Amino acid sequence: MREFVDGATAIVRGALDAGCTFFGGYPITPASGILMQMMSELPKAGGIAVQGEDEIASIGMCIGATLAGARAMTATSGPGISLYSENIGLAVMGEVPLVIVDVQRLGPATGGATTVAQGDVQFVRWGTSGGYPIVALAPSTVAEAYRLTVDAFALAERFRCPVFVLTDKELVMSLTTVDAGAFTPPPVPDRVVAEDGEPYRYRPAAETFPLHEYGRGRTVRFTGSTHDERALITKHAPTIDALNRHLVAKIEEHREEIERVDLDADPGATTLIVGYGITGGAVRAAVTRARTSGSSLSGMVIHSLWPVPETALAKALVGVGRVIVPELNPGLYRREIERVAGDREIIGIERIDGDLITPEQILEAAR
Amino acid sequence: MTTVATLDTYRNERTYPFCPGCGHGSVLDTLDEALVTLGVPPEEVVIVSDIGCSGLSDQYFATSAFHGLHGRSITYATGIALARPELTVIVIMGDGGTGIGGAHLINAARRNVGITVLVLDNLNFGMTGGQHSTTTPAGAITSTTPLGNLEHPLDICATAGVNGAGYVWRGTSFDDGLAERMVEAIRHPGFALLDIWDLCTAYFVPANRMGKKGLARTIDELSLGTGVLYQREVAEYGAAYREAAAAMGKRQAPQPIPVEYESPLDGAHSVVVTGSAGAKVRSAARLFAEAGIRSGLWATLRGDYPVTVKTGHSVTEVVLSREETPPVAVTVPDVLLIASEDGLKKVGAMLQAMGPGSLVVTTPVFAGVGTRARMVVVDPGETRKTQTGLMLLAAGAAITGVVPMEALRAAAGGRFEEENLAAIEAGLAAAG
Numbered sequence: 001m002r003e004f005v006d007g008a009t010a011i012v013r014g015a016l017d018a019g020c021t022f023f024g025g026y027p028i029t030p031a032s033g034i035l036m037q038m039m040s041e042l043p044k045a046g047g048i049a050v051q052g053e054d055e056i057a058s059i060g061m062c063i064g065a066t067l068a069g070a071r072a073m074t075a076t077s078g079p080g081i082s083l084y085s086e087n088i089g090l091a092v093m094g095e096v097p098l099v100i101v102d103v104q105r106l107g108p109a110t111g112g113a114t115t116v117a118q119g120d121v122q123f124v125r126w127g128t129s130g131g132y133p134i135v136a137l138a139p140s141t142v143a144e145a146y147r148l149t150v151d152a153f154a155l156a157e158r159f160r161c162p163v164f165v166l167t168d169k170e171l172v173m174s175l176t177t178v179d180a181g182a183f184t185p186p187p188v189p190d191r192v193v194a195e196d197g198e199p200y201r202y203r204p205a206a207e208t209f210p211l212h213e214y215g216r217g218r219t220v221r222f223t224g225s226t227h228d229e230r231a232l233i234t235k236h237a238p239t240i241d242a243l244n245r246h247l248v249a250k251i252e253e254h255r256e257e258i259e260r261v262d263l264d265a266d267p268g269a270t271t272l273i274v275g276y277g278i279t280g281g282a283v284r285a286a287v288t289r290a291r292t293s294g295s296s297l298s299g300m301v302i303h304s305l306w307p308v309p310e311t312a313l314a315k316a317l318v319g320v321g322r323v324i325v326p327e328l329n330p331g332l333y334r335r336e337i338e339r340v341a342g343d344r345e346i347i348g349i350e351r352i353d354g355d356l357i358t359p360e361q362i363l364e365a366a367r
Numbered sequence: 368m369t370t371v372a373t374l375d376t377y378r379n380e381r382t383y384p385f386c387p388g389c390g391h392g393s394v395l396d397t398l399d400e401a402l403v404t405l406g407v408p409p410e411e412v413v414i415v416s417d418i419g420c421s422g423l424s425d426q427y428f429a430t431s432a433f434h435g436l437h438g439r440s441i442t443y444a445t446g447i448a449l450a451r452p453e454l455t456v457i458v459i460m461g462d463g464g465t466g467i468g469g470a471h472l473i474n475a476a477r478r479n480v481g482i483t484v485l486v487l488d489n490l491n492f493g494m495t496g497g498q499h500s501t502t503t504p505a506g507a508i509t510s511t512t513p514l515g516n517l518e519h520p521l522d523i524c525a526t527a528g529v530n531g532a533g534y535v536w537r538g539t540s541f542d543d544g545l546a547e548r549m550v551e552a553i554r555h556p557g558f559a560l561l562d563i564w565d566l567c568t569a570y571f572v573p574a575n576r577m578g579k580k581g582l583a584r585t586i587d588e589l590s591l592g593t594g595v596l597y598q599r600e601v602a603e604y605g606a607a608y609r610e611a612a613a614a615m616g617k618r619q620a621p622q623p624i625p626v627e628y629e630s631p632l633d634g635a636h637s638v639v640v641t642g643s644a645g646a647k648v649r650s651a652a653r654l655f656a657e658a659g660i661r662s663g664l665w666a667t668l669r670g671d672y673p674v675t676v677k678t679g680h681s682v683t684e685v686v687l688s689r690e691e692t693p694p695v696a697v698t699v700p701d702v703l704l705i706a707s708e709d710g711l712k713k714v715g716a717m718l719q720a721m722g723p724g725s726l727v728v729t730t731p732v733f734a735g736v737g738t739r740a741r742m743v744v745v746d747p748g749e750t751r752k753t754q755t756g757l758m759l760l761a762a763g764a765a766i767t768g769v770v771p772m773e774a775l776r777a778a779a780g781g782r783f784e785e786e787n788l789a790a791i792e793a794g795l796a797a798a799g
Binding site (some may be wrong): 001002004013016021022024029041043044045046048050052053054056057059062063064065066067068069070072086087090113114117140141170171173174175176177180183214215216217218219220221222223224225231232233278280281282284285291318319355356357358359360 | 371409411413423425429430431432434435436439442443444445446447448449450451453456470471473474498536574603605608611612615616617618621623624625626641653657664665666667668669670671672673674689692693694696699760
């Protein structure tokens with residue numbers, strides 16, 4: 001059996017199947033489809049969906065609800081991520097599991113509300129003060145939108161941090177035929193909630209400790225200020241150092257758990273196309289067409305943009321002399337590939353006119 | 368199991384960090400008194416604070432606590448109270464927060480989530496150097512109003528009250544009965560707010576010769592009113608939400624599309640239908656795509672349209688394929704259907720690029736458009752403008768034979784079945 005669904009529907013179903021019980025959002029094209037579906041579906045599943053007075057309230061409610069036992073998600077577009085910025089930092093500092101969907105549209109500012117772009121790829125990484133690690137997943141098909149939304153909830157719980165699902169207008173609003181089997185609900189383990197001890201722990205730095213929730217028979221303190229393990233504001237340098245190193249290490253030292261790529265390698269190919277999100281469709285189509293016409297090409301669609309999947313990239317680069325990076329922005333993620341690719345030739349395909357990169361454009365660059 | 372607390376105090380052992388003579392410590396002592404009266408277990412109480420001197424408050428209580436961003440405490444408290452309605456959620460914020468977080472204040476009052484907000488209102492920003500805030504009285508001297516404040520002060524209580532808050536009170540930290548008012552506010556099921564004026568002895572007091580009597584006099588001079596200003600029965604938002612949600616029933620399983628017909632297509636076939644927004648272009652394209660799925664094909668559909676709703680263009684691409692394919696841009700379609708002038712304007716480059724192997728289907732109005740593609744002009748007859756797209760799609764499908772007509776008819780079901788079927792039959796008839 002098949003279904004004809006858009007990315008918004010897949011994300012909503014992924015969230016609900018992953019155990020989402022709280023949603024806060026504010027209307028914005030092209031993310032409103034997620035808000036509207038959560039408003040109608042979440043109450044039927046026993047959860048709560050609220051349309052906030054603005055984006056700041058929406059993400060703030062999500063953070064509060066999570067501390068009170070909910071699994072929360074919010075969804076917006078680039079302008080809304082700007083308003084989320086400070087609270088993203090709060091979720092990082094307070095170690096709050098949270099899924100944030102960014103349905104990219106053309107920027108800057110109001111930009112093109114109904115126009116596709118991938119201009120937020122660095123913005124989600126560096127969009128709050130301090131420069132601490134962020135996890136971001138990027139589906140390239142509707143089926144992946146379901147599965148990576150499920151994964152985003154799992155990673156948010158695993159590392160107690162905000163996790164982005166970075167998508168775009170085309171994937172969220174376009175309809176795709178999907179085999180109904182793609183929507184098989186995953187097992188959802190219960191959240192491991194701390195039963196005792198201080199609300200925060202920093203040692204060993206790379207370990208993530210269970211969340212303390214309100215209303216479970218013990219007092220729980222939460223803070224967004226630089227804090228000691230009791231969640232009290234501190235100026236004690238060794239404590240500050242331990243806290244901040246923990247925020248880095250708990251993610252950076254587990255990169256392999258987060259890495260997700262779809263590599264289609266041709267052992268004879270010396271050219272690798274690396275794409276992500278909606279551009280992944282053109283990458284796959286170009287690779288298929290090249291092979292049909294007898295030339296060899298390798299393709300990689302990155303599903304985990306942050307941290308950069310350096311191990312998978314390094315493996316894929318063996319024997320490759322040239323990398324082509326198509327993206328709907330002025331070459332923003334290409335610099336991450338360049339960092340890993342050493343002396344290899346890098347060719348960027350940048351499209352910023354609001355239309356999609358075509359397989360023909362990629363094949364032209366690969367010629 | 369919850370044990371009933373018989374605590375003497377909800378304070379912890381830490382001493383307040385406030386300046387000598389600052390009113391905040393007195394207000395927090397009063398809150399402690401109110402909590403003792405209420406007897407709620409301390410772990411069931413969440414004190415939500417934000418930034419500024421008042422934002423330090425939560426650290427001096429043995430309750431649960433949330434210390435968040437400036438002006439946003441009401442949003443966190445809302446999330447906490449909605450997710451766990453059995454908790455007692457108390458916001459402690461300053462007058463500064465009513466500026467940067469003013470939108471939250473107004474909307475929380477309208478929404479009536481069951482939280483209690485204590486505004487520690489000392490008429491200026493204390494922590495950052497005595498700058499003026501939303502509640503600084505006109506004429507007052509602060510570090511940012513050296514000539515006297517030129518702004519009219521915000522009436523926090525009226526703002527919350529006229530917008531629906533369940534319980535609103537104003538007074539000073541010196542008032543007798545403040546603890547009782549806090550108890551009333553916390554017991555109120557809806558949104559409750561206490562605007563508690565107190566003294567900032569670091570800045571506002573020395574700059575304005577303000578004292579205990581001055582606070583009361585200023586409230587009076589500004590005609591702001593004191594005591595319980597609003598008290599009404601309200602539907603607490605979370606309770607109302609849960610009641611409404613219970614009546615919604617359970618989620619419905621999605622309806623898969625059966626594959627019951629056969630398409631002769633081998634490879635891929637792209638169709639672009641272009642027309643006016645609001646004229647059901649996308650709906651028609653979706654119906655056509657579903658007919659393809661019913662015929663064993665894989666379909667993708669993507670659209671282009673302006674931000675306006677029922678004006679401007681609507682261009683929808685459908686790609687049907689024997690193999691599963693992701694959505695990619697269509698630059699030169701196999702079939703182009705032109706339904707209106709709005710739509711024609713968007714496909715100039717496409718018409719140029721199309722060759723003799725491709726097909727354009729349109730109505731007599733656009734019979735003269737220049738293209739090297741094969742052109743078929745069909746008479747829409749009585750077909751409505753909102754059904755022109757579907758009529759053209761049916762005509763195109765009849766000519767190319769890419770999907771069986773039975774599949775189109777089967778996909779026409781639903782709310783608009785009758786008019787959809789009429790448009791399909793009109794298209795088939797027009798295509799001959």
